[in-house]
Amino acid sequence: MPRFYIDPNIAKAKTIDTDFYTSPLQYENSKEKIFAPSWQFIGDTDLVKEAGTAYPFVLLDNYLSEPLLLTKDKEGAMHCMSNVCTHRGNLMVYEPCKLNQLRCKYHGRLFSLDGTFISMPEFKEVEDFPTSADNLHSLAIFQWGKLLFTSLYPNVAGETFFKEMINRVGWLPMHKLEYRSDLSKDYIVKANWALYCENYLEGFHIPFVHAGLNAVLDFGEYTTEVFRYCNLQLGIAKKGDICFDLPADSVDYGKEVAAYYFWAFPNMMFNFYPWGLSLNIVQPMGVSETKVSFLTYVFDESKLGTGAGSGLDTVEMEDEEVVENVQKGIRSRFYSYGRYAPTREQGTHHFHSLIAEFIQ
Numbered sequence: 068m069p070r071f072y073i074d075p076n077i078a079k080a081k082t083i084d085t086d087f088y089t090s091p092l093q094y095e096n097s098k099e100k101i102f103a104p105s106w107q108f109i110g111d112t113d114l115v116k117e118a119g120t121a122y123p124f125v126l127l128d129n130y131l132s133e134p135l136l137l138t139k140d141k142e143g144a145m146h147c148m149s150n151v152c153t154h155r156g157n158l159m160v161y162e163p164c165k166l167n168q169l170r171c172k173y174h175g176r177l178f179s180l181d182g183t184f185i186s187m188p189e190f191k192e193v194e195d196f197p198t199s200a201d202n203l204h205s206l207a208i209f210q211w212g213k214l215l216f217t218s219l220y221p222n223v224a225g226e227t228f229f230k231e232m233i234n235r236v237g238w239l240p241m242h243k244l245e246y247r248s249d250l251s252k253d254y255i256v257k258a259n260w261a262l263y264c265e266n267y268l269e270g271f272h273i274p275f276v277h278a279g280l281n282a283v284l285d286f287g288e289y290t291t292e293v294f295r296y297c298n299l300q301l302g303i304a305k306k307g308d309i310c311f312d313l314p315a316d317s318v319d320y321g322k323e324v325a326a327y328y329f330w331a332f333p334n335m336m337f338n339f340y341p342w343g344l345s346l347n348i349v350q351p352m353g354v355s356e357t358k359v360s361f362l363t364y365v366f367d368e369s370k371l372g373t374g375a376g377s378g379l380d381t382v383e384m385e386d387e388e389v390v391e392n393v394q395k396g397i398r399s400r401f402y403s404y405g406r407y408a409p410t411r412e413q414g415t416h417h418f419h420s421l422i423a424e425f426i427q
Contacts, residue, residue: 071083071084071087071422071423071426071427072423073416073419073420073422073423075420077407077409077412077413077416078407078409080406080407080416080419081404081405081406082404082405082406082407082415082419083261083404083419083422083423084403084404085397085398085402085403085404087259087261087422087426088259088261088262088354088355088394088397089259089354089355089397089398090354091354093426094259094351094353094354096426097351097426098130098131100425100426101333101422101425101426102127102130102131102333102334102351103131103218103219103220104218104219104220104221104222104223104425105218105228105332105333105334105425106209106216106217106218106221106223106225106228106229106331107126107127107131107216107217107218107334107335108214108215108216108335108346108348109124109126109135109137109147109215109216109217110122110124110137110215111213111214111215111244111246111364112145112210112213112215113213113246114137114163114215115137115138115139115145116139117139117165118139118140118141118142118143119139119140119141119165119166119167119180120138120139120163120164120165120166121136121137121138121160121163121164121165121166121169121180122136122137122138122163123135123136123137123150123158123159123160123161123162123163124136124137126217126219127350127351128350129350129351129352129358130350130351130352131219133149133219134149134150134151134158135147135148135149135150135206135217136148136149136150136159136160136169136203137215138169138180138181139180140179140180140181141167141180144181145208145210145215146180146181146182146205146208147205147206147207147208147215147217148181148182148203148204148205148206149182149203149204149206150203151203151204152171152173152174152176152203153176153184153200153201153202153203154171154173154174154176154187155173155174157171157172157173157174159171159178159203166180167180168180168185169182169203174187174188175187175188176188178202178203181205182202182203182204182205183202183203184197184201184202184203187201206218206219207221207225209224209225209226209228209229211229211233211241212240212241212242212244213241213242213244213364214241214244214346216229223296227295227296228296228297228331229296229297229331231294231295231297231299232297232299232329232331232337235299235318235319235327235329236327236329236339238314238316238317239339239366240366243366244343244344244364244365244366245364245365245366246362246363246364247363247364247365250363250365250371251360251361251362251363252360252361252380253358253359253360253361254358254359254360254361254383254387255352255356255357255358256356256357256358256359256387256390256391257355257356257391257394258355258356258357258387258390258391258393258394259351259354259355259357259394260334260349260350260351260357261418261422262390262393262394262397263349263357263359263386263390264330264333264334264349264418265415265418266386266389266390266393267328267330267336267347267386268298268300268330268412268414268415268417268418269291269408269411269412269414269415289301289302289303291411291413291414293413293414293417296331296332296421297329297330297331297332298329298330298413298414298417299327299328299329299330300328300330300414301319301322301324301326301327301328302324302325302326302327302328303322303323303324303325304323304324304325304374306323308323308325308374309325309341309370309373309374310323310324310325310341310374311324311325311341312341325340325374326338326339326340326374327339330414330418332418332421333418333421333422333425334348334349334350334351335347335348335349336348336349340370340374341367341370341373341374342365342366342367342368342369342370342371342373343363343364343365343366343367343371344363344364344366345361345362345363345364345379346361346362346363346364347359347360347361347362348360348362355394359383361379361383
């Protein structure tokens with residue numbers, strides 16, 4: 068049987084069972100136990116900038132594959148809801164558009180822009196109709212600046228999920244973030260999604276894998292802080308390299324911070340640099356295949372291409388090579404678990420602990 072217990076004492080703990088990275092059963096279990104109740108990034112407020120607009124999307128396509136719809140009503144309120152008609156399951160909105168109401172193109176069922184049922188042809192004789200079940204299923208939205216998140220079955224409020232990150236870097240001009248599609252990119256990695264996250268969650272490998280990144284970060288000052296559903300790796304710049312101009316009330320004031328590397332369970336990486344945010348979304352595509360989307364949001368274009376936030380494509384290629392080889396290695400008959408470096412792998416230990424908590 069797979070072992071999914073992680074000792075809270077990192078000095079005693081063993082890593083999660085390799086079955087988690089190789090088993091189709093664990094891959095399927097993770098959909099409902101890990102991803103469905105967690106918060107997921109769905110885009111930004113510019114997707115529905117004007118009142119009376121609708122933006123259909125699929126949450127984690129090829130994995131959760133849940134059809135959802137983001138709207139802004141005439142009063143300017145945003146709503147996230149199921150994009151599936153409650154009559155026969157047709158998709159409600161096929162492409163981004165402007166409209167006054169939501170009408171199903173199959174049999175004409177009508178809804179308001181907040182998903183409330185309005186009317187249905189040929190249903191006068193139907194008893195006990197309509198009920199709340201005839202409304203489009205509504206989902207919670209959590210907004211931070213221009214960034215939007217939702218959860219299919221949230222067991223924790225968004226405010227709780229993201230609070231430590233927001234408290235730490237809430238002084239950043241999140242409302243000024245502009246999405247740059249020309250600087251954004253998707254990568255396909257031949258490895259399990261969790262292995263990709265693990266690689267991100269420790270700076271232990273930086274001197275061995277990332278020569279360029281190691282040249283601008285002070286590895287001796289590299290630290291990890293663990294919170295409830297997220298953790299932070301604080302990248303300190305080497306003397307003279309570009310860093311944040313921190314406000315006096317920041318807990319990091321006086322430090323030469325080159326980057327804030329935040330990870331939020333289970334699959335989001337918020338990499339804050341002096342120029343903006345590289346938001347990485349890790350999307351499972353198969354037991355040993357993952358799509359990683361690097362989404363670039365800029366608030367200071369003059370600092371692009373400098374410091375720890377430069378050369379991200381090179382860093383990604385270096386990470387992919389290692390992670391793909393780990394995926395091959397963990398299938399060995401002679402490897403079943405590892406141990407943690409207590410001062411360097413706190414983030415990975417935290418990740419495994421949350422997996423064990425959710426999967427149980």
